[in-house]
Amino acid sequence: DEKTAIAVAQMIAKKWPENIPPPLVTSFSAKALVAAKKENPVLMIGMLFRELPPNWEHIAKGVDAITIHLSKKHISKEIIEAVNQKGYPVFVYTEDDPEKIKQLYGMGVFGIFSNF
Numbered sequence: 785d786e787k788t789a790i791a792v793a794q795m796i797a798k799k800w801p802e803n804i805p806p807p808l809v810t811s812f813s814a815k816a817l818v819a820a821k822k823e824n825p826v827l828m829i830g831m832l833f834r835e836l837p838p839n840w841e842h843i844a845k846g847v848d849a850i851t852i853h854l855s856k857k858h859i860s861k862e863i864i865e866a867v868n869q870k871g872y873p874v875f876v877y878t879e880d881d882p883e884k885i886k887q888l889y890g891m892g893v894f895g896i897f898s899n900f
Contacts, residue, residue: 785813785816786813786815786816786819786845788816789809789811789813789816789817789823790819790820790823791818792809792820793809793819793820793821793823793824793827794823794824796809796824796827797823797824801870801884805828806824806826806827806828807828808828808829808830808849808850808851809827809828809829809830809864810829810830810831810832810834810853811831811832812832812834814843814846814847814867816831816845816874817831817847817848817849818846818847821847826862826888828850828851829845829847829848829849829850829851829852830849830850830851830852830853830875831843831844831849831852831853832853832877833852833853833854833855833858834854834855834857834858835854835855835858836852836854836859836863836867838851838856840867841870844872849872850873851872851873851874851875852867852872852873852874852875852896853874853875853876853877853897854867854876854877855876855877856876856877856878856884856888859874859876859888859891859893860891861891861892864892864893865892868892868894873894873895874892874893874894875893875894875896875897876888876893876895876896876897877893877896877897878897878898879888879897879898880898880899880900885898885900
């Protein structure tokens with residue numbers, strides 16, 4: 785929701801400490817990310833996808849994303865490598881099994897969201 789994104793961006797502008805880098809703001813909604821970035825241009829943006837669409841890079845550029853976030857259910861080493869080669873670190877959500885986390889890092893992901 786664009787209104788929520790704008791409210792979040794405004795809150796970050798007011799409350800986020802100036803002496804540390806801005807937070808990484810993520811969403812499944814490209815429109816929301818564009819609205820947040822317009823409201824607060826210093827925000828770092830991450831594009832969330834359940835499954836990587838064929839036009840993912842166009843979407844990522846359109847929202848000024850610096851990271852790509854993918855569901856663990858729809859990833860492969862090939863997908864991770866392709867995204868990384870385009871200059872986007874890949875984050876995977878949500879994995880709690882330590883062995884699977886090791887496997888994901890071995891596949892080239894940059895970070896993993898977990899419930900730990």
